[in-house]
Amino acid sequence: MKDKNTLFLVPVGLSDTSIDWYLPHNVLETIHSITHFIVENAKTARHFLKFINHPTPLQSIEIYELDKHDLPAQISDLKTFLSSYHRIGLMSEAGLPCIADPGTHVVKLAHEMNLQVKPLTGPSSILLALIASGFNGQSFKFLGYIPTKGLDKKTVLQQLENEAIHTTQLFIEAPYRNDQLMTDLCQILKPTTMLMLAIDLTGENENIISKPVSWWQQNKFVIGKVPCLFAIGK
């Protein structure tokens, strides 16, 4: 009996720190043994495969890039890809796939096609930030960018603050807007609300601070244009 095809959920590094900090040995060997990948972004996927010294030349590795704007149109191509190869890797742009990226659709399809789905251990910025926040870890929501388009910023942030009482709210901002968002958060949120910043996770300048808004107001902390994850919680 032929073994089932396997879809490996492949972790990608969060920073250019040594892989010895975030990839277990056998996970690295597994990635090295895969030559067919479905990815969120082909360019960053190739960068990562090069970074981990994948033994197969890049031009011999087949990479299928997801078009997040039109996933339904790709279902038939994806099905062909998934049924054609024995070992397939799924990668997001950073961290673990399927938390906030189109990878979820690929996993859904894999289950429909009775493939084996094999999640590999690796870093997740969202999970690392969550556990380091000291906030409720049993119930959380990752919002991506805060949706403010066409909405009143104050109303949106106050609603977030209310939901954070029961469910930790995690979000990001475009790095060049980090400090503008910080100014807004300090102006709009209650002084007692807890706010965490997780800067450059797993990187050399990692810095995780979890304090009440009043502390942030007093300390006039400058984030700069660096990767930063924000969380409000309890």
Add this chain to the structure above:
Amino acid sequence: MKDKNTLFLVPVGLSDTSIDWYLPHNVLETIHSITHFIVENAKTARHFLKFINHPTPLQSIEIYELDKHDLPAQISDLKTFLSSYHRIGLMSEAGLPCIADPGTHVVKLAHEMNLQVKPLTGPSSILLALIASGFNGQSFKFLGYIPTKGLDKKTVLQQLENEAIHTTQLFIEAPYRNDQLMTDLCQILKPTTMLMLAIDLTGENENIISKPVSWWQQNKFVIGKVPCLFAIGK
């Protein structure tokens, strides 16, 4: 200037599989360099330290066991412990701390005391199950054991089913009750509702199946007395 004391959030294995599957090299070395731990369960913590061949004899490692039933009474002891040592590890019973265990209180305290908090990459059964489910990965809730005590089982499971439309619901059961819970889920949930089982994650018999309830009804799947994570989602 003295460096800040650091609280490391230490990952623990989920199964007796080789650590090469779940611990990055530098994370292992970091754990090997720590001799003071705050833990959920002293016995399993010692088992893990032995399993990873910690170079310090176990009797020379100081282990502070959290009493989850009376955390407020321990705050003063915990503060003393956290301020006394330069490098402290925090461990739950399995996987990453602070998702569904008393570790969150320790991290909160560490932030209040301005310690550095350093989350280490490792396996989390909840996160591995979540990403392998194909369900919504941006919003999830981990319930631990489903709270049915004194409540109508049918009402509880149907409420879970409703919430799962927006937020993936993850839960566990005592292994000897796995199949009873499965019978209940198959009887009470709608046939179209998606149900995932993640059995023996990272272990030799890992098996992850994500199917509609109608499939589970027809296939009369037997879980047995093994570690299993359940999820309902979309």
